[in-house]
Amino acid sequence: MSALATGTARALVRTHRTALTVWAAFIVGSVACLVWLNMVTADSVYAEIAPCEHVQGLCRGAFASLEYSEPLGWVSTVVYYSFWAVAAWAAAALIGRDLESGTAQFAWTQGVSPTRWLAAKLALPASALVLGGTLFVLVFRWAWSAHRDLMGDDWGFNDVFADRGPALVAWGLAALAIGALTALLLRRALPALGISVAVMIALNQYIEYHRDELWPTVPRTPGTESSGSVWQVENGAYHPPSHFWPMNLVETGILLAIAALATAAAFLVLRHRTATPRKESLA
Amino acid sequence: VSALLGPGLSRTVLRLHRPALIVWGAFVAALIGSLVWLNTVTSSAGERERAYCDHHQTCNILNWLDYGQRTAWVAALVCYGFLGVAAWAGGALIGRELESGTARLAWTQGVSPARWLTAKLTVPALPLTLGSTALVLAYRRGWSAHPGLRDGDWTSAATFVARGPAAVAYVLCALAVGTLTAFLLRRALPALGVSVTAMGVLVFVMERVRPHLWPSVTRVTATEGLWPRHAWQLEQGTIRDGHRVAYSGSSPCEGNPAQVERCVDRLGIDGYYSVFHPRSHYWPLHLVETGIVLAVAALAAVLAFRLLPRRATAAREESAA
Numbered sequence: 001m002s003a004l005a006t007g008t009a010r011a012l013v014r015t016h017r018t019a020l021t022v023w024a025a026f027i028v029g030s031v032a033c034l035v036w037l038n039m040v041t042a043d044s045v046y047a048e049i050a051p052c053e054h055v056q057g058l059c060r061g062a063f064a065s066l067e068y069s070e071p072l073g074w075v076s077t078v079v080y081y082s083f084w085a086v087a088a089w090a091a092a093a094l095i096g097r098d099l100e101s102g103t104a105q106f107a108w109t110q111g112v113s114p115t116r117w118l119a120a121k122l123a124l125p126a127s128a129l130v131l132g133g134t135l136f137v138l139v140f141r142w143a144w145s146a147h148r149d150l151m152g153d154d155w156g157f158n159d160v161f162a163d164r165g166p167a168l169v170a171w172g173l174a175a176l177a178i179g180a181l182t183a184l185l186l187r188r189a190l191p192a193l194g195i196s197v198a199v200m201i202a203l204n205q206y207i208e209y210h211r212d213e214l215w216p217t218v219p220r221t222p223g224t225e226s227s228g229s230v231w232q233v234e235n236g237a238y239h240p241p242s243h244f245w246p247m248n249l250v251e252t253g254i255l256l257a258i259a260a261l262a263t264a265a266a267f268l269v270l271r272h273r274t275a276t277p278r279k280e281s282l283a
Numbered sequence: 284v285s286a287l288l289g290p291g292l293s294r295t296v297l298r299l300h301r302p303a304l305i306v307w308g309a310f311v312a313a314l315i316g317s318l319v320w321l322n323t324v325t326s327s328a329g330e331r332e333r334a335y336c337d338h339h340q341t342c343n344i345l346n347w348l349d350y351g352q353r354t355a356w357v358a359a360l361v362c363y364g365f366l367g368v369a370a371w372a373g374g375a376l377i378g379r380e381l382e383s384g385t386a387r388l389a390w391t392q393g394v395s396p397a398r399w400l401t402a403k404l405t406v407p408a409l410p411l412t413l414g415s416t417a418l419v420l421a422y423r424r425g426w427s428a429h430p431g432l433r434d435g436d437w438t439s440a441a442t443f444v445a446r447g448p449a450a451v452a453y454v455l456c457a458l459a460v461g462t463l464t465a466f467l468l469r470r471a472l473p474a475l476g477v478s479v480t481a482m483g484v485l486v487f488v489m490e491r492v493r494p495h496l497w498p499s500v501t502r503v504t505a506t507e508g509l510w511p512r513h514a515w516q517l518e519q520g521t522i523r524d525g526h527r528v529a530y531s532g533s534s535p536c537e538g539n540p541a542q543v544e545r546c547v548d549r550l551g552i553d554g555y556y557s558v559f560h561p562r563s564h565y566w567p568l569h570l571v572e573t574g575i576v577l578a579v580a581a582l583a584a585v586l587a588f589r590l591l592p593r594r595a596t597a598a599r600e601e602s603a604a
Contacts, residue, residue: 092472190375190471191302 008112008120019089020128026082027132033075034143041068042147065150072143073153079136080159080168083175083204084197086129090179091196094121096189114274118180118267125176133169140164155244156231158208165248170255175200177262184269203258207251214250215243292394296406303371304410310364311414314357318425321357325350329432351434354425355441361418361450362441363486365457366479368411372461373478376403378471396591400462404584407458415451422446437565438515440490447566449573456580457482463583466590485579489572496571497564503556515560522554 013020048064095118098104108114140163144151153160162168175196182196183189212233220236231239239247297304328346336342380386390396422445426433435442444450461478468474494517502508503522510516520529536546560568 092475097472190379190475193374193472193475194306194370 008116009124012120012124016094016125019093019125023128023132026079027136030075030079030136031139033071034139037068037072037075038143038146041071042150045150065152068147068150069152072151073159076140076144076159076163079140080162080171083171084200086125086172087175087179087196087200088193090125090176091183092179092189092193094125095180095183096186096192099183099187100189108274114270115267118184118270122176122180122263122266126173129172129176130169133172137163137165137168154229154231155241156239158211161211161244161248162251165245166252167248167255170252170259171204174203174255174259174262177259177266178203181262181266181269184266184273207254211247211251212239214247215239292398292402293406296402300376300407303375303407307410307414310360311418314360314418315421317353318357318421321350321353322425322428325353326429326432330429333431347432348434350429350432355434355439357425358422358439358441358445361415361422361445362453364415364418365450365453365486366482368454369457369461369478369482370475372407372458373464374461374471374475376407376458377462377465378468378474381465381469382471397588400588400591404458404462408455411454411458412451415454419445419447419450436513436515437562438560443493443565443569444572447569447573449569449576452573452576452580453482453486456485456576456583459580459583459587460485463587463590466587485576489575493568493572494560496575497560497567499558499560499564501556501558503554505554507555508557510557511559511561513562515564517558517560519557520555521550521552522556523551524553527556 045064045068095104098107104114104117107117144160144164155161155164162171178199179192179196182199183192186192186195212231217233217237217239220238229241231243233239325346329350332342332344332347336344336347377386380389386399389399426442426446437443437446444453457478460481461474464478464481465471465474468477494515499517518529520527521535522528535550536543536552
């Protein structure tokens with residue numbers, strides 16, 4: 001059993017070596033970018049800004065902070081939306097292609113039960129997503145708070161909100177599960193790719209639109225000036241920065257529930273699909 | 284098209300890609316529908332708010348903002364829709380058939396490789412051109428209908444493309460680039476990923492070089508002047524001892540006239556300059572970009588055709604053996 005399991009895992013790693021390499025390179029590259037920006041770029045930006053304290057008016061350094069904030073914003077955005085690519089890959093390359101070409105059906109006749117096949121297919125990328133995502137979140141939390149004076153963003157920005165907590169990992173896992181489910185329903189690689197990406201974009205838009213409702217707001221208190229880092233909602237009500245964790249964890253919970261439902265549905269679809277042929281082979 | 288290729292071949296291509304044709308038709312129809320909705324229902328609510336705001340201290344601008352944001356979304360979809368076309372062309376149109384061997388089978392069934400590829404390119408090119416032209420016309424109409432409610436000017440990246448033939452050129456370029464990558468990789472999913480990436484890189488580069496596609500205008504003034512309305516500002520600064528010094532941020536000398544005069548003397552400012560594109564440069568800039576993108580499309584198509592005969596010979600040799 002365990003020899004078979006390691007065999008399945010090894011075959012899986014070999015098939016998706018390219019994808020694993022791309023994911024590892026993507027995470028390592030993004031982390032390296034964050035480290036470079038905070039260790040090297042930030043210092044040179046401060047050196048450019050420093051003379052401005054003594055210059056009245058014209059100062060070349062005034063916009064130097066963009067050299068730091070722009071690339072950091074790009075890293076944050078690209079990693080956040082990488083779940084689109086996860087959905088595309090899971091639907092097309094991980095599951096859809098194997099079902100379309102018959103590789104999966106062949107594997108099921110070679111002593112790998114459909115359930116174990118799908119479990120292995122999901123467990124491996126899931127652990128890569130959890131590992132890579134967690135590493136990025138930890139580094140990003142440090143990188144984002146290191147030089148706040150050079151940044152113009154806020155904790156409520158769409159990408160920053162997700163990247164600073166477990167919600168980022170949850171987006172990846174939901175994309176994996178939705179991708180697998182669409183592929184099992186459609187059994188064709190390219191249509192599954194298109195539909196799973198579309199579903200994830202729609203889900204993301206919906207959740208981003210309702211993000212400020214994930215936790216009760218604090219009503220406006222007359223006479224007090226709200227500080228800069230609050231998330232303003234309608235009618236003066238707002239989210240203080242302390243709401244970040246509850247909001248992020250509620251979103252994580254919703255996404256993990258979606259991922260769990262999609263995974264359960266995927267196993268049900270698989271069992272339903274494979275029930276008939278097995279009876280046939282018995283008969 | 285059908286006269287050139289025979290009705291059978293184009294009909295086959297159409298039947299095979301009927302779902303894609305339906306998706307494209309729905310995409311075009313949905314965008315045009317939302318533009319009509321935006322420019323009738325949302326815009327009249329927005330204009331009412333704007334009129335109210337002119338005479339009142341506090342006012343609601345929700346529909347006004349909604350109009351601007353949603354129009355910008357439509358512009359983004361009209362402009363960047365070609366990424367989906369690149370994915371489809373690389374993956375479903377060519378890559379899948381080369382991977383599964385369907386293409387090779389067709390070449391042995393009396394359809395010459397060149398005719399096969401011509402059909403594969405021209406049959407989708409027609410609805411793609413028609414649909415994206417309709418999108419551009421609809422977007423242009425909407426964009427100019429309510430200038431007061433707009434979010435962003437003619438210079439914003441997506442609007443710049445969505446208002447002219449460059450949007451059509453990008454779509455055709457995506458078709459050709461997808462085909463070329465499919466021929467280079469001969470596998471559906473890698474071709475899909477690479478062609479989307481290639482088109483993404485192309486549009487990223489074009490957005491960076493865009494202001495340099497036509498000579499800009501430099502205006503030198505003795506006092507700090509106002510910008511021409513709706514100009515695309517590229518650079519501005521002061522002239523000191525005959526040298527241009529670009530602003531970084533705001534104007535160097537601010538305050539009351541006496542303070543400004545003292546500051547100007549102290550810094551030795553002789554004049555001010557600004558480099559910009561007036562609004563009249565939209566068409567030359569846009570048409571140069573269209574030309575470049577069409578040239579890339581033609582190059583990719585020619586390369587795809589040049590890759591073709593070798594494979595056809597290989598296919599013929601295989602079937603002969």
